[in-house]
Amino acid sequence: xxxxxEINCFGLCLKLSExxxxxxxxxxxxxxxxxxxxxxxxxxxxxxxxxSAQITVFLAIISTFYLMKCEGMLTxxxxxxxxxxxxxxxxxxxxxxxxxxxxxxxxxxIKNVLSWIQEFTGGLANATVYYYDSAVPRAFAAGRSVFVxxxxxEILTDDELKAVLAHEAWHIRNNSRTPFLKQLxxxxxxxxxxxxxxxxxxxxxxxxxxxxxLSSARCKVDKVFI
Amino acid sequence: MVKLDQINISNDGLTKFFSPIEAAILRSLWNEGEMMTxxxxxxxxxxxxxxxxxxxxxxxxxxxxxRVDTVNGRMRYVYAPVYSEDEVASEITTKxxxxxxxxxxxxxxxxxxxxxxxx
Numbered sequence: 001x002x003x004x005x006e007i008n009c010f011g012l013c014l015k016l017s018e019x020x021x022x023x024x025x026x027x028x029x030x031x032x033x034x035x036x037x038x039x040x041x042x043x044x045x046x047x048x049x050x051x052s053a054q055i056t057v058f059l060a061i062i063s064t065f066y067l068m069k070c071e072g073m074l075t076x077x078x079x080x081x082x083x084x085x086x087x088x089x090x091x092x093x094x095x096x097x098x099x100x101x102x103x104x105x106x107x108x109x110i111k112n113v114l115s116w117i118q119e120f121t122g123g124l125a126n127a128t129v130y131y132y133d134s135a136v137p138r139a140f141a142a143g144r145s146v147f148v149x150x151x152x153x154e155i156l157t158d159d160e161l162k163a164v165l166a167h168e169a170w171h172i173r174n175n176s177r178t179p180f181l182k183q184l185x186x187x188x189x190x191x192x193x194x195x196x197x198x199x200x201x202x203x204x205x206x207x208x209x210x211x212x213x214l215s216s217a218r219c220k221v222d223k224v225f226i
Numbered sequence: 227m228v229k230l231d232q233i234n235i236s237n238d239g240l241t242k243f244f245s246p247i248e249a250a251i252l253r254s255l256w257n258e259g260e261m262m263t264x265x266x267x268x269x270x271x272x273x274x275x276x277x278x279x280x281x282x283x284x285x286x287x288x289x290x291x292x293r294v295d296t297v298n299g300r301m302r303y304v305y306a307p308v309y310s311e312d313e314v315a316s317e318i319t320t321k322x323x324x325x326x327x328x329x330x331x332x333x334x335x336x337x338x339x340x341x342x343x344x345x
Contacts, residue, residue, distance in 0.1 A: 113296060135263070135278040135303060150294065151278050153301045154263055220275065 006075050010064065019067040023060050030056035043199040050193050051181065057188040086186045090179045098143030105132035107147055114153070120162060121146055124169035124208065137221050139164045141171040152221070160217035163209035170201040233322070243318050247272060247280045248289075252314070255290060255307040262295075263303050281305070289314070 014020045030053040037049030065076055101107065107130035111118035121129050129146045137152035146168040148161075156164065171178075178197065185191055205214045235242055240249035250270040255261060258269065263281075267274050281303075284290040292303045309317070326334040 113301060114299065116299075131301075135274075135281040137275075137278065150301060150303060151274075154303065155274055 003074060006073055010068070010075075013068050014064065017067045019063065023063050023067070026056045026060035026063065030054075030060065043196045043203070047193050047196040047200070050196070051184065054184045054188045054190055057190070058184065061188070083187060087183055090182050090186070094179065094182075095143055095175075098145035098147075101142050101147060102130060102145070105130075105134075105147065107132040110148070117148075117161070117165065121165045121169050124166060125172040127169060127172040129165070139168055139221075141168040141175075144172060144175070146172065155220050156217055157213075159209055159213040160220070163205045163214040163217045164221075166208035167201045167205040167214070170204040171197070174200075245280070247277055248284060251277060251280060251284060251305075252289060252307065255305060256311045260304055260306045263305070266305060 014023060033049050033053035033056065037046050037053060040046045040049060061079070065079070068076075109118070110129040110131045113131070118129050121127055127141070127144050127146050129148065131148050131150060131153060134149040135151040135154070136149055137155050138147075138149045139152055140147050146165065148164070152164065153161070174197070181193070181197075202214060233243055240253065243249075244252060247270075250272060251266060254266060254269040258265070261269070263274060266281075267277065270277065281290070281292075285292055285305075288308055290305050291308050292305045295302045295304050323334075323338070
């Protein structure tokens with residue numbers, strides 16, 4: 001069967017099927033959840049609304065496939081192939097991305113030079129902190145590792161550094177959950193809410209190091225021109 | 227290393243061959259020798275946030291070298307020039323002369339000898 005023929009077939013089947021209202025209802029609810037998500041201020045609730053909207057879209061896709069009651073459809077095989085490949089990348093390869101970054105940046109464990117940084121971060125998350133050679137102040141988390149540049153260690157005070165490390169530690173703590181968000185975004189052809197995750201990491205950093213330390217660290221790092 | 231397509235002869239001084247920030251950093255390193263990042267930002271009057279990327283580029287291009295110093299529980303970069311001012315001047319001059327001779331041949335060489343006679 002060809003793809004265009006199949007897409008026309010989806011439309012016809014939806015029109016004729018008695019389950020079509022369910023798909024319609026799911027699509028309407030996902031739009032409603034999306035709108036509600038935009039109106040909510042709290043990042044945690046905004047994220048939940050967005051994820052609920054994505055789940056309803058995913059359910060709408062699955063129920064459309066179900067009501068086709070048809071075997072051997074190319075689109076269904078393509079979708080499941082896409083699901084398999086993307087989950088292999090997201091749940092498999094990305095978990096080991098820190099190994100790649102350690103090699104690429106020639107990063108070294110910080111515990112050998114500034115042990116308090118490893119102890120502080122280790123107390124917040126099961127993570128290893130690495131530093132790498134660059135004057136540009138940067139910090140990021142990948143897999144079970146936090147990376148900080150030498151430039152960051154140079155310009156931040158200890159309190160500011162704690163705020164940045166707490167922010168990255170939050171990402172590591174939630175690394176078991178974020179791949180599901182990424183996978184859901186891939187399966188529903190939407191984006192995953194990165195800004196909300198950053199906001200939640202900032203809230204955690206404020207709890208640990210105080211808002212003053214976080215905002216002054218952010219101010220120093222954001223002003224960098226590369 | 228200096229790239230010929232980045233040379234702008236209408237600029238002043240070192241900025242003919244380097245960006246203004248690169249020129250300011252190199253000038254300070256040639257004057258002072260080894261310098262910590264804080265000293266560099268003080269001398270050049272350019273904030274670290276603006277020179278960080280340039281410092282990385284100068285190190286990568288081989289004009290500056292840096293080592294890590296740990297003092298009072300803090301890590302700092304210490305920068306030093308790799309080549310002296312004369313060595314860099316010689317590299318730039320050779321590059322430009324090569325390109326002039328390559329393009330204009332005999333005329334360029336005649337002008338060089340006229341120039342050296344005048345001097």
